[in-house]
Amino acid sequence: MPNEELKKAAEAGWDEMSETYQRDSRISVDDVHYAPLGPGERELGLIGDVRGKHALELACGAAQNSIALAKWGAFATGLDLSKNQLAHARRLIEQENVEVNLVRGDAENLAMFRDEAFDLIVSSFGVEFVPDLGECFRNCRRVLKAGGLLIICTAHPLAAFEWDEDQKALIVTDYFHPPVEVWGELSGTGRKGLTFFRTLEAMTGLLADAGFALQRIAEPYPYALPEMTEEEKVEKIAYGGPFWEGMYERFSRVPFSIVYKAFKV
Numbered sequence: 001m002p003n004e005e006l007k008k009a010a011e012a013g014w015d016e017m018s019e020t021y022q023r024d025s026r027i028s029v030d031d032v033h034y035a036p037l038g039p040g041e042r043e044l045g046l047i048g049d050v051r052g053k054h055a056l057e058l059a060c061g062a063a064q065n066s067i068a069l070a071k072w073g074a075f076a077t078g079l080d081l082s083k084n085q086l087a088h089a090r091r092l093i094e095q096e097n098v099e100v101n102l103v104r105g106d107a108e109n110l111a112m113f114r115d116e117a118f119d120l121i122v123s124s125f126g127v128e129f130v131p132d133l134g135e136c137f138r139n140c141r142r143v144l145k146a147g148g149l150l151i152i153c154t155a156h157p158l159a160a161f162e163w164d165e166d167q168k169a170l171i172v173t174d175y176f177h178p179p180v181e182v183w184g185e186l187s188g189t190g191r192k193g194l195t196f197f198r199t200l201e202a203m204t205g206l207l208a209d210a211g212f213a214l215q216r217i218a219e220p221y222p223y224a225l226p227e228m229t230e231e232e233k234v235e236k237i238a239y240g241g242p243f244w245e246g247m248y249e250r251f252s253r254v255p256f257s258i259v260y261k262a263f264k265v
């Protein structure tokens with residue numbers, strides 16, 4: 001399927017799923033999230049001090065990361081394809097009483113931003129829907145200042161595989177070719193979206209080819225959920241809620257997300 005068709009499907013899909021996603025996931029507006037049930041920026045410290053820095057969030061959804069960055073003193077811009085996700089973002093920004101610039105657009109095409117406009121770019125659970133990630137990373141490099149930071153949190157390649165509940169084991173049929181997830185047909189569009197699971201070799205290759213130096217990879221481990229009170233869950237977990245809690249056992253054996261920290265060279 002051509003990329004433009006895939007992106008139309010992603011847009012239609014996220015417009016359709018936005019309400020359920022925002023209802024079923026509890027996403028913090030006081031932290032940058034990196035993993036379901038796992039630690040975010042407050043604990044991992046991948047980004048550091050953002051005061052006075054210009055930050056772009058790709059595939060921002062309801063812009064919870066951008067809101068947290070703005071609260072920490074950054075000039076934050078969130079970009080997303082989906083108008084319904086951005087409508088949630090507008091409501092949250094108003095509710096949290098912060099300044100965040102929102103842009104409707106495609107993470108592959110950052111032509112709306114001038115060269116070297118940003119000190120840092122972050123993205124959580126967005127690039128797995130972007131078909132031409134090489135193009136996205138090349139544009140990230142263009143809009144980042146020299147030495148700028150790129151934080152990409154995405155689905156771990158092992159998240160592509162089935163979890164066997166009886167055996168409590170992951171069925172890894174072929175790690176080197178993780179399956180592409182095909183979504184159910186989107187109502188009234190005849191379209192189906194895709195989720196791409198990329199191996200570490202593919203991701204680090206795309207980053208290097210686009211002109212980034214990888215500094216660190218994180219595979220965040222979930223908090224000890226059974227030992228936490230409801231209050232502790234709300235306080236600590238930046239990306240949680242009952243939908244994700246149902247997968248605790250899996251997440252404590254196999255990473256669901258992976259974070260790449262890289263710099264523009």
Ligand SMILES: C[S@@+](CC[C@H](N)C(=O)[O-])C[C@H]1O[C@@H](n2cnc3c(N)ncnc32)[C@H](O)[C@@H]1O
Nearest residue numbers: 014059060061080081082085106107124126129
């Ligand atoms: C799983 S949601 C994540 C949203 C947010 N980052 C979060 O963690 O809650 C994926 C988001 O990616 C957006 N998206 C998918 N493809 C995109 C593209 N090519 N450019 C910009 N946003 C895109 C969707 O609209 C959706 O809001």
